[in-house]
Amino acid sequence: MSIGAVAAMRLLLRRELTLSFRRPEQLLQPLVFFLIVTTLFPLGLSPQLSLLREMAPGVLWVAALLASLLSMDGLFKSDADDGTLEQLALSGQSLGIIVIAKTIAHWLVSGVALVVVSPVVATTLAIPIEAFPIMMLSLAMGTLTLSWLGAIGAGLTVGLRRGSVLLSLIILPLAMPLLIFGANATDRAIGGESAAGPLYFLAALCVFTTTLAPFAASTALRITLE
């Protein structure tokens, strides 16, 4: 009678993506934020290419981090507010599947979108084209990790009325390693050095959160549902 986990996941992913595309302004908000922050830096600092290139990895990563955080707050909130989260929790599917589907959908519409526009931003920050693949790869892994961390934070704070501030406080310290290794990988790629070291660290963080965050987030969610 009941449908399998894979079919449920597919249905949930479709639900999340449909909902995101019905709200284009929410979809574009982090992207626009990312673009604005990164284009303001050259204006505020100096248009000197060497200086820009030196600052670029840090600017890029801080902007990506904050942009991703911006959309994190709503991950479970809107479903909790209108009662659909209860319906999902009572669907007979495990909360883990719901968390995984929602987080992957979040990453697809926020993280992947950031990765796609990052070459444009990188050009304004004078990052050479040769560094683009490493930069995009590190951003992809970094934003996925961030989405997982955010899922835990969002699960913990969904029941609170002013949860978004607390959410940032929970996630940002955990995101520091991402910032360090991500910016370092991009920096090394710009300098033409091997970025394997920081990339391995990013990949390890990515695998670590992908495997553990669903458990943590679904437990957090179960507690808030009570």
Next chain:
Amino acid sequence: MSAAPYCLEVDRVHVWRGDRHVLKGTSFRLEGGELLHVWGPNGTGKTTLLRVACGLLRPEQGAVSWMGRAIHSFAADYQAALAYASHETALKSDLTALENLRFTVGLKRAVEGAELRETLAKVGVGACADLPARVLSAGQRRRVAIARVLALRAPLWLLDEPYTNLDTDGAAFMSAMLDAHVDQGGCAVVVAHHDLALGCRVRRLELSA
């Protein structure tokens, strides 16, 4: 549906919300072919009892069992057997009525769009199937939520104030639906602050402050 011995049992359940002792040893036993009407003044824990019964809320003391087994020992199977309608209609305003149904009913059983359309039509909102829930009136939203309960085809219904916002026709339909469900051997727990005009076997549980 009539062959299986459905039975929901809530045994001396205690729930505290902060300092408030909301449910004080509430018990009931409900068998297939019976409807339990939970009533009482506001703030006496009617909704809390329903949330305990569907497993969203674990009671501090006491047990809930379905067909003789504690519900937390087989949560997924138990939840597949129940249809819960909260006092919120639980519809996403950006999705159409049909999509709303497809994405919740579809998680429990494989379902075709045509069947869901039929269910919506039966409840009297067939024309709204492709409209976003945002533009529906409160009564129409309630009807869509009722259509979801019907479409879930679950033996156990847990309904929180299902008559809210319904017009006379809608209320009559709701009652007929409950009668049919219970007469076929299903169970239903209905929270309502008014009398229910039903033909089926109704038991009453009064909660007091």
